[in-house]
Amino acid sequence: MTHSTRQGRRRSPTPDELRAWRGYIETARALDARLTSRLQKESGLSTGDYTVLLALSEADGRRLRSSELADAVGWERSRLSHHLRRMEDRGLVRREECAVDYRGAWVVLTDDGAHAFRSASVPHLRAVRELFVEALDPDQLDQVAALTAALRDRLDASR
């Protein structure tokens, strides 16, 4: 497929550029929704649950301080706090007092949480492979990596 000639810097995106943009963002959203739905059906977990459980599984003693966990998954504290409350209600994690700094708290992976993560992991990775990895050829996978790096650079540069 070819592209329109580029316009001046002040112009609005061309129709082709807008199509690329819409395709990009809508496909990502659709993929995300599908993965979320499969994970939910197969394991009763959300992608947020999965992300948190993965980080805790890899942590020393299967526990992290709340702020460490927030950094590990790249979430805001408030978002994490809300999510942990829901996960704690379902018995996936547990909060414990932190004797070193009484402002803080440990987030501990429970046995139920560890089990849920193990059960979810294989079908989830299979879904990632089926819907993303296998949809692209090796060159395209490299292109994705380059593209996302470029987009992320621009995003970071303009923050």
Next chain:
Amino acid sequence: MTHSTRQGRRRSPTPDELRAWRGYIETARALDARLTSRLQKESGLSTGDYTVLLALSEADGRRLRSSELADAVGWERSRLSHHLRRMEDRGLVRREECAVDYRGAWVVLTDDGAHAFRSASVPHLRAVRELFVEALDPDQLDQVAALTAALRDRLDASR
């Protein structure tokens, strides 16, 4: 950048493949969040509002049936209904009875809605250009189009 050799079909994604996946989905989410935040600050609209207003602006008589609008923006009816209630509360759209089919309803763009859309449009398109179009070179824009088409095909095929 090079990629690992591909593994058998049953294997989990390789670390490189997982990195590509995470990069893809997280970059898309970050971009989406940034665009949403800019649109909100500059115009007081959400991306959902913008999508709805765009579809209505282009419609004959600046009005669409609820179901036509749902198709135009690719949303579930329920989602659209919730969103329209909030937009109606803010005076951006109005619902009218449909005399042809009393089950249905017209969704009508109000003058306030049209004005909000016009004000939002230029800064929003500028943001898309700055954060997406200009971050990529022309080849990469073509690659995005091809990539998303491949991903979407796979998504549709496995539905």
Next chain:
DNA sequence: GTCATGTCGTTGACGTGTCAATCATGCGCC
């Protein structure tokens, strides 16, 4: 010690998204 200030984490309010249930109307069929 105490006061100001910063950090850790939670909470409430609210916008957003999904799912299942519901309600009313249209429509074909007898």
Next chain:
DNA sequence: GGCGCATGATTGACACGTCAACGACATGAC
């Protein structure tokens, strides 16, 4: 006309995300 079913749209319940405000503790200056 009346019955059954499909369709248009809304609703309620709940999960999720952001923002701003807050309470509790830590820390350094004095």
